[in-house]
Amino acid sequence: MLVKRAKLSWLERLYFPALLGGLKITWRHFARTLFKKAVTMEYPEQRHQLPAGYRGAPYLVKDPDGNTKCVSCQLCEFVCPPKAIKIIPPGPDGQPPDRANAEKMPREFEINMLRCIFCGFCQEVCPEEAIFLKEDYSLVGLTRGEMIYNKEKLLQLGGTHHGPIKKWEQKLREARAQEAFPVKQG
C-alpha cells in the first residue's frame, strides 16, 4: 500500500508549529508532575491494590484444623508446564498423613520459583484444593537455591485456607446453582 505523503504548508515546513506543539505537551506533563503528582508509584512503600483472583506465587495451604491438605497425588507435578514442582511421595513406610481419610502426604514438596510461570494449572488441577496461587508477585533471593521453596516454607507462606475441604462438593453446589450439572447423582 502506498501512503501519500501529506503536503506540508510553508509554516509547517518551518518546523515551528511542531516545536510549539512539543513545548506545549512537554510543559503540560512537566507542570503536572511538578505541581500535582507523578503517575508512577513509589514501589516498595506503595503497593498495588491487587484485584481479587490475582495469580501470584503458588503456595500450599492447610485446612482450618491445621492439617496439610495435599495428598501427594502428583497431579500438579504432572501438569506443571515448566516442571517447577517436584514432589517426593512418602513411600510404603513413610510418615502417616496429618488428617484422617487421607491416604498419604508428601514427604517433600518443592516449587522452583525461578521456573514457575504463575500459570495456575496446579491450583486448577489439584483435587484437594491444597495449592493456591497467592498474592505474592515479587520473590527475591540471593541464590538460586534460595528460590526453591520447600514444603515447610510453602505451607508457612500459604497459611490456612478456610472453606470447604472437599472440592467436588463445592463444584457440585456451584453446578446445582447453575442447574447444569452433567453427572448423575448417586
Next chain:
Amino acid sequence: MDWDFIIISSVKIVCAVVALLTMVAYSVLVERKVSAFIQDRVGPNRTAPPLVAAIPVIGPFLVRLGIFQPLADGLKFILKEDFTPSHVRKIYFWLAPAVAMVPAFLTIAVIPFGSTLGKQNMVIADLNVGILYSFGIVSLAVYGIVLAGWASNSKYPFYGGIRSSAQMISYEIAMGMSVVPVFMMVGHLNLSEVIQAQADGGWFVWRSPMTFLSFVIFLIAAFAETNRLPFDMPECETELVGGYHTEYSSMKFALFFLGEYAAMIAVSSLMVVLFFGGWTLPFFGLNQPAESLGMGLLHIAIFLGKMLFFMVVFIWVRWMIPRFRYDQLMDMGWKRFVPLALANIVLTAVWMWWMA
C-alpha cells in the same frame, strides 16, 4: 616570568575545572530529573548517604531531590568492570574517551564567566582571537567520537563514527558562519569585547533581526555539534544500538558521557557570551565591571544562571521533538542553514553600510 600571573591563573584554572566537573555531574542529575518530570515520573529520589538522611526535614528533602545521586553514579562508574573487547584497536580505544573529554574543557579557557573579582578579570585567557580558538577546539571534539567508532572495530560504532564526522563538519560550517554577523557588529574577535559591546548596545538576540537569525542558527548547530537530540545521529540507539560508545564500559564510557555534558556547558556558555550579554544584566548597574567583591560574585552567578537556562533548553528539547533522519539532517545543514547564514552575513553588511 611573572609569578603572580602564573599563580593566579592556576587558581582560576583549578576553580574553573572543579566547577565545570561539578556542573557536569549535576547537569546529569538535572537531565534525569527534568526528563522524569516530563514523562510523569519522579526521577532519582533515593540515594542517601547514611548520616545526611538522618537530618530531620532537610535530609529527606535533599534525598528526594536526588542531590546525592551524582556521587552514587560516579562511584558506580568507577567500580564497574572496565571491559576491553578483544577485537578493538587497543591504543585508539583507550585514547578516544580522553580525546572526547578534553576539548570541552579547553573551551572554557577563553570564556569570560564574570567581570572582575578584586582586581582579577574572571577569564582564564583573554585571547584576542577567543572565538576562533573556541571554534577550533570545539572542532577537535569530533576526533574522540570518530576514533571511538573506528577503534571499536565493529559495525554499529563504526557507523556512529562516520555519521558524526560528516555531521560535525557540516554543522561546524553553519555554526561558524552564523556568528559572523555578531563579529561584524562588534569589530573584534575577543569575547570580552563582545560582552562589552552588548553592555553598551543591548544583547545581540534582540539587537537586530540578523543577529536573532544568527542566534537561531547557532542554537540549532549547537545541538548538532554536541550530538544532542534531535540530532544525536552518532549514538542513535534505535538504529545503532549505542553508536560510537557501544563497546565501551565503566569509566571509559563515563568519559564520553561527561564529555557530552561538558560540551553542552561549553556551547551554552558560548551562547550566553555571544548573544545574551555574558555576565551583564541591563539594569541595577550590573552592566559595568564589578567594583566590589559581592558584585563580582553576583556577575558570576548571573552568568551561571543564564548558562543553566540553556542547559535546561538542551535537556527540554530532547523530549520535544523526535530524532531527525540522517539525510534530513544533512539536507538541513547544507541546503538551509549554510545559505541562510551566508545571506545573513550579506544582509548584515548591507545593514551596517546603510547605518553608517
Next chain:
Amino acid sequence: MSAPDLLFYLFAGLTLLSALLVVANPFSRNPVTSAMFLVLTMVFLSGLFVLLHAFFLAAVQILVYAGAVMVLFLFVIMLLDVKEEERRRIKAFSLGLGATGVGGLFLLIVISIFKGESGAGGYPRIEGSTFELGRLLFTNYLLPFEIVSVLLLVAMVGAILLSKKDLK
C-alpha cells in the same frame, strides 16, 4: 635560553617528529595512524604560530586543518576502508621524480632564506580585530586574495564535476 626559545625547539622538534611519523612510521602502516599524526603536526605547527604571536593564524590552523580538513581525511579513509598499506616496491622512476620535486622545493626555500634580509621582527597588528583584517585583505592583499578565491572556486567546480558520475 629563555622559555619561548625552549618552547620553539620543543614545538619544532615535535612538529618534525610527527611529520616524519606521518610518512614513515616504523610501528604501524595504518592510514588512520598517519592521519592522526598529521593532526598532531598541525597542532604543533599552530603552537609555533602562537610563539610568533600570530594567534589568528594559530587558531585558524587548528580550526581549518585539524578541525575540518583532517576530519574529512579520516572520513574518507574510514569510508573507503583503506587497508593497512602493504610495503610497495618503489620504482626508480617515481623515486627520482619525487626526489627532484622535494629537492627543488628544499633548494628554493634555502635560497630564499639566505637571499632574504632578516628583519627586526615584530608582532602582527591584525590579530583579533576584524576591521584591520578585512581592510588589509581588501586593500594590500586584494590580488592574492581574489586569485586564491578564484582558485578555490575552480577547484570546487572541478571536484563537483568529477564526482558526478553521468555528465550530460
